Amino acid sequence: MTTFRAEVFQNQYLPQGAREVHAIVTVASEGAAVGSPPSFLPGGKMFGILCDVSGSMEGEKLQAAKDAMLKVIELIPPDVHFFVIAGATGSTVIVPPAPAIPDHKTQAVRAVKQLRADGATMISTWLQKALEQFQMMPGAVRQALLLTDGQNDRTDAGPLAATIAHCQGIFQCDCRGVGTDWDVQQLKAIGNSLLGTTDIIARPADMASDFQAVLASAVGKSVSDIAIRLWTPAGAKVLFCKQVSPALVDLTGMASSPNPRTLQYPTGAWSGNESRDYHFAIEVNPGGVGDEMLAGRATLVMTQNSVETKIAEARILAVWTDDEAKSTRIERHVAHYTGQADLAESIQAGLEAKSKGREDEATALLGKAVRIAHESGNEATAKLLRAVVDIDDAATGTVRLKRNVTKEDAMALETRSTKTKRIQKA
Amino acid sequence: MLCPACTADMPEDDIYCEDCGAPMTLDAAGPLCPKCHAGAEEIDSDGYCSSCGFRRVPHERDHIEIELSPNMAGVSDRGRKHSSNDDYLVMRDGIIVVCDGVSSSQDAMLASKAAGDAAADSIAAGKSMQDAIADALAAVVALPVARSDADAPSTTIVAARIGADSAEIAWAGDSRAYWFGPGTSQQLTRDDSWLNEVVSRGVMDEASALASRNAHAVTKWLGRDAADLEPSVLRFEYPGDGFLLLCTDGLWNYAQTVSDLEGLTGEPCDALITARTLVEFANAGGGVDNITAAIWIRK
Numbered sequence: 174m175t176t177f178r179a180e181v182f183q184n185q186y187l188p189q190g191a192r193e194v195h196a197i198v199t200v201a202s203e204g205a206a207v208g209s210p211p212s213f214l215p216g217g218k219m220f221g222i223l224c225d226v227s228g229s230m231e232g233e234k235l236q237a238a239k240d241a242m243l244k245v246i247e248l249i250p251p252d253v254h255f256f257v258i259a260g261a262t263g264s265t266v267i268v269p270p271a272p273a274i275p276d277h278k279t280q281a282v283r284a285v286k287q288l289r290a291d292g293a294t295m296i297s298t299w300l301q302k303a304l305e306q307f308q309m310m311p312g313a314v315r316q317a318l319l320l321t322d323g324q325n326d327r328t329d330a331g332p333l334a335a336t337i338a339h340c341q342g343i344f345q346c347d348c349r350g351v352g353t354d355w356d357v358q359q360l361k362a363i364g365n366s367l368l369g370t371t372d373i374i375a376r377p378a379d380m381a382s383d384f385q386a387v388l389a390s391a392v393g394k395s396v397s398d399i400a401i402r403l404w405t406p407a408g409a410k411v412l413f414c415k416q417v418s419p420a421l422v423d424l425t426g427m428a429s430s431p432n433p434r435t436l437q438y439p440t441g442a443w444s445g446n447e448s449r450d451y452h453f454a455i456e457v458n459p460g461g462v463g464d465e466m467l468a469g470r471a472t473l474v475m476t477q478n479s480v481e482t483k484i485a486e487a488r489i490l491a492v493w494t495d496d497e498a499k500s501t502r503i504e505r506h507v508a509h510y511t512g513q514a515d516l517a518e519s520i521q522a523g524l525e526a527k528s529k530g531r532e533d534e535a536t537a538l539l540g541k542a543v544r545i546a547h548e549s550g551n552e553a554t555a556k557l558l559r560a561v562v563d564i565d566d567a568a569t570g571t572v573r574l575k576r577n578v579t580k581e582d583a584m585a586l587e588t589r590s591t592k593t594k595r596i597q598k599a
Numbered sequence: 600m601l602c603p604a605c606t607a608d609m610p611e612d613d614i615y616c617e618d619c620g621a622p623m624t625l626d627a628a629g630p631l632c633p634k635c636h637a638g639a640e641e642i643d644s645d646g647y648c649s650s651c652g653f654r655r656v657p658h659e660r661d662h663i664e665i666e667l668s669p670n671m672a673g674v675s676d677r678g679r680k681h682s683s684n685d686d687y688l689v690m691r692d693g694i695i696v697v698c699d700g701v702s703s704s705q706d707a708m709l710a711s712k713a714a715g716d717a718a719a720d721s722i723a724a725g726k727s728m729q730d731a732i733a734d735a736l737a738a739v740v741a742l743p744v745a746r747s748d749a750d751a752p753s754t755t756i757v758a759a760r761i762g763a764d765s766a767e768i769a770w771a772g773d774s775r776a777y778w779f780g781p782g783t784s785q786q787l788t789r790d791d792s793w794l795n796e797v798v799s800r801g802v803m804d805e806a807s808a809l810a811s812r813n814a815h816a817v818t819k820w821l822g823r824d825a826a827d828l829e830p831s832v833l834r835f836e837y838p839g840d841g842f843l844l845l846c847t848d849g850l851w852n853y854a855q856t857v858s859d860l861e862g863l864t865g866e867p868c869d870a871l872i873t874a875r876t877l878v879e880f881a882n883a884g885g886g887v888d889n890i891t892a893a894i895w896i897r898k
Contacts, residue, residue, distance in 0.1 A: 328700060336753075353873075404649075405652070406649075406650065406651045406652025406653075407635065407650050407651050407652075408649070408651065409652070431678040457652065458651070460634075460653060463656055464634075464656065465656050466651075466652040466653045466654065467643075467647035467648075467652040467654065467655065468652060491652075
């Protein structure tokens with residue numbers, strides 16, 4: 174049985190008149206040993222692959238995608254239901270959902286091998302078809318993998334947004350862009366909204382190993398439909414709720430409101446040995462010096478067969494003081510993740526400025542990103558930054574923009590800039 | 600209609616109590632949230648209000664016990680309904696001062712403390728009881744006023760200088776002094792209340808005055824808006840053995856007559872135990888107000 178615990182990191186002391194309360198809530202699951210089959214999964218698991226077969230995939234990319242899918246199909250455990258959707262202007266279920274027993278795999282391999290590339294990219298139709306499959310198994314852990322190589326058709330923008338909204342809470346979706354002709358922000362919008370990761374596969378040859386990692390993560394989930402419910406006192410306002418580790422995902426706009434003082438944020442499925450960090454910012458009615466307030470109560474809720482179970486709880490406090498030594502201290506988890514968010518924003522804005530030819534601004538922003546990555550020990554992001562800028566002094570963020578940056582490097586930086594460095598134990 | 604929090608009598612259609620600010624509709628089943636006046640059912644097991652989030656932070660004045668000797672001791676308690684103890688108790692050798700900060704005024708806690716400490720200092724310095732009350736008044740008037748003067752910090756007071764054969768007692772407001780002895784028990788002070796004022800002036804008889812919602816409104820207090828205060832002063836010669844009780848209305852509202860109180864105390868042999876008994880009695884009855892009881896036993 175997977176168990177959860179929640180822990181709060183914050184400086185609860187506020188100066189007189191202060192209204193903003195910040196806290197990092199670490200949620201960790203434990204119980205299922207690594208590699209062992211999940212112990213408690215009454216609803217089963219469903220895994221779907223949504224593969225782009227638009228005209229631009231023709232050639233090396235489609236061949237790589239076929240090879241990757243064939244390898245993944247081979248690896249799917251027999252207790253997992255799986256299906257494959259081929260997507261272009263419309264979409265086709267080329268492998269209908271069924272348990273991954275040898276007969277079904279054989280049929281699936283045959284269907285994948287026959288795929289041809291043709292048509293435009295209308296991702297809303299792919300997601301809609303996946304939604305219909307996942308709705309057949311509402312109690313299962315429901316995970317999808319979407320692969321595309323191009324930008325979504327302009328005429329599909331409205332339908333795509335509407336379909337994403339329908340899919341939220343029904344399934345999760347990891348997104349992969351192959352090559353460099355796809356739109357990072359467009360694909361990230363899908364991945365973030367459907368609580369999945371988004372990444373670039375620049376070289377088609379890398380696709381097989383990436384797909385296998387996505388499958389391993391999907392079948393490793395042992396509980397599904399976990400949400401964080403945040404109670405705040407009367408008169409309070411939640412400024413934001415972000416997942417800040419392992420990657421930045423702004424959940425603020427995804428909240429539902431089960432009752433007037435409570436907002437519920439989806440976190441999707443969890444494996445038995447995961448840890449994620451969330452940053453809450455709450456604006457409250459300020460108290461007087463000496464007053465103590467429960468500024469928020471974060472409750473982890475699991476929903477199974479429409480039954481809600483509270484599985485962990487953490488309290489966010491506020492205490493007003495006239496002791497400046499207490500109120501001016503910035504808690505190190507809050508400081509670290511505020512920095513990581515700043516890092517991602519600097520990269521995003523820096524790349525945007527660079528693409529529009531505003532070089533001074535781009536240099537300043539990417540320099541700042543280099544400095545934060547250096548200070549926080551985010552080596553993965555620092556490495557991606559080095560492909561885009563020449564670093565004279567990382568500590569001060571003194572950089573020069575590189576000429577001849579490959580599109581692949583710029584896109585990799587943009588896609589992975591939201592990957593955060595986990596805070597080290599004190 | 601009585602306020603469920605402080606029992607002040609309010610017009611039927613009032614939504615909030617003019618005295619304590621609590622909603623007239625609240626459930627007075629237990630302690631209230633000091634910030635939003637939510638009822639007891641809103642307070643979680645750690646003391647946080649599930650409505651506004653605030654927690655009542657314990658205060659040193661929530662419960663005070665002073666024991667100078669087995670013959671002289673007192674207790675001051677927050678009660679069950681108020682979020683703070685605005686009563687104040689000073690006991691020194693031969694001196695008792697009891698003050699009841701007016702809850703509807705600003706900083707009632709500061710007012711009662713300022714008055715109590717100043718009066719005790721003056722009595723100890725050998726000043727007259729009139730001067731002691733004047734000094735207490737000056738101390739309250741000197742407090743900063745955060746908002747308008749209309750509800751400037753205010754408090755009642757009853758003070759006693761205890762001698763070998765007699766006690767000098769001064770008061771303003773409805774905090775009381777009693778003497779209890781075999782066949783000699785009596786209330787020494789006379790409340791400065793609307794009830795007493797209209798009855799003594801012959802405006803109303805006691806029964807109809809008691810029926811008014813103003814009956815127990817105080818007509819004298821220490822505060823910026825009572826600068827021309829004339830305190831009541833008396834000297835009481837002890838008629839024999841017995842004991843003095845100084846207390847606030849948080850007690851006597853639950854024991855309206857001298858014999859009610861006498862029935863509770865019996866013949867005290869330990870002043871602190873008797874003071875505790877009285878405070879516990881008021882709390883058991885509901886504890887809607889702060890409760891203070893101070894006792895000196897003459898032996």
